[in-house]
Amino acid sequence: MRRPFKAYIDHFLGDESGNFATLTAIAFVPVIGAAAVVIDLGAAYVEAAKLQAALDSAALSAVRSFGEGSSEDETTKEASDIFFGNFTVPANSEPLPEEDGLSSFSLTLAHSAFEDTATAAYGFNYKPMFLERLPFEISKRAIAARVPGIEACILALHPTRYRSFEVSGSADIDMSGCTITANSTDAQAIYVGGSGKLKAECLYSAGGISIDPDAVQLACAEPHEKSSRVPDPFKYKKLPPASSWTSLSGCGQNFVGGGGGNGNCNGTGRTPNGNTAGYVVTLKPGTYGSLDLKGKINLEPGSYIIDGGSLQLTSQSVVTGHGVTFFLMNGASLLIHGGATFDISPSLLGDWAGFSIVAEHGNTESAVINGNSSSSLTGIVYMPDTQEIQYSGNGATGGECIRLVAQEITLTGNSYFKMDCDPELANTTINNPGAIRLVQ
Known part of the structure; x- marks a missing residue:
């Protein structure tokens, strides 16, 4: 159904x-x-x-x-x-x-x-x-x-040099508040030994550090080995161009090397033939084949380009120059003798504000800077490819506002470096690498 x-x-x-x-x-x-x-x-x-x-x-x-x-x-x-x-x-x-x-x-x-x-x-x-x-x-x-780290007074750029920074002899160096930085990976990239003494904020080296603990006083807990290298901070700055050489024929041979005397010196006035007591030769900015300063010299403010020759201050020279920057080009060398008396400070205007001595890239000539208790050199000495700067400061306890940058740096005399001197350097600083962090 x-x-x-x-x-x-x-x-x-x-x-x-x-x-x-x-x-x-x-x-x-x-x-x-x-x-x-x-x-x-x-x-x-x-x-x-x-x-x-x-x-x-x-x-x-x-x-x-x-x-x-x-x-x-x-x-x-x-x-x-x-x-x-x-x-x-x-x-x-x-x-x-x-x-x-x-x-x-x-x-x-x-x-x-x-x-x-x-x-x-x-x-x-x-x-x-x-x-x-x-x-x-x-x-x-x-x-x-x-963020940039602590300011450095010394920067030795060579990547592998043995003792690229060295305190030698009986030098007594005071860089309180400043650091010393060496890019060398050598086991003794920074060396302080013998009877030398050093006081600094800290030491940074891409390689090793060899120091006598009794001769070194650091504000940091310990020196930093295997640290990051500091690049050349002024690598891309351009030097001013050289021009035709300024004649020194009328400047007096006892005042300036190459001078003839009793003539119109550099357009600044007539110069006596002999080294007349109290007479001061005045030079103006320009390009010079060499500047061999022997007597009492006043440098007008500006740029002094040394084109292939040398910048020398002899042991008898007394040189004053404020607002002055020396540029060493085409292999020009630097030699300041120990008896020289000088008072040199940089210009605080322009692209090279705060720099007192600058050597172009490729200039490997060694440099010697010797001071005495009456001398003063202020500013940044930037000689990036110079094989070695031998520096002996003036020993004055007041200290000098100076920074040194070269492949290798050797301090041979008593020197006192000022830390707090931004106005004298036109606020130009050299800093160690700080901590790296993710911010986002």
Whole structure:
């Protein structure tokens, strides 16, 4: 007998096992969808974390490399290699639109008196596994910074030189508040021995430090070996051009080497033939083949370019020059004899404000600076490729505002360096690398 259609419907609806299976199947739809979203979001989160870690590494590397003297191109390439060495872009990703500026790895570098910064950034559209038509934009950036460290009075630039900074003989050096920095990786990059004495804020060396603890007083807990190198801080500054040589023929041979006497000296006045007591020869700025100063000399403010010859102050010279900068070009040398009396300070205006003696890059001639108790040399002595500066200060307890930069620096006499003298240096400083940190 046929069952009525209504009976079939009632039987289906009354079957509890069938209802459970159907309802379970229906309920699984949102559960599966939610699980898919969770999986996609989780995968995107992992990619974002990997991206951030790679950018952090790239930014930290970049600020260190840039701070140690690498060019922007060199720094960017190194940071890019580090980034892509730590992060593989997912195969199912797409670049962001060009206007977003994150379709490729980018690095922005900045340098100021307060800190160096490196900003690394990257972004892409991540296609999820389940929600393929709803890509996620993943973009991150990392900012690393290094604040300059303590100011340095000495910077020895040579990367491998034995004893690139040395206190020799019976020298007594006081650099309280200032640091000494050597870029050499030699085991004795900084050396203080014999009967020499040194007082300083701290010592920093890319290599080792050999000192007699009884002869060295440091304000820091201990000297820093294997520290970061300090790049040439003035590497990209341009020297003024040389011009035709200024004639010294009328300046008096007892006053200036090459002088003839009894003539018009440098356009500043007639000069007697003999070394007349009390007479002072005045020189004006310009380009000179050599300046061999023998008598009483007054230097007018400005730039004195020594073109291929030498700058010498003999033991009988008495030289005064305020607002003066000497530029040693085309292999010009520097020799200041121990008996010379001088009072020289730099100009506080222009591109080389705060610099008293500057040698161009490529000038490897050694330099000797000897002072006495009546002498004063103020400013930055910047001779970046000079093989060695031998410096003997004036021994005055008041100290001098002076900074020395060369490949190798040897201090041979009693010297006292002032720390707090920014006005005399036109606020130009040389700093050790400070701590590097992520700021974002």
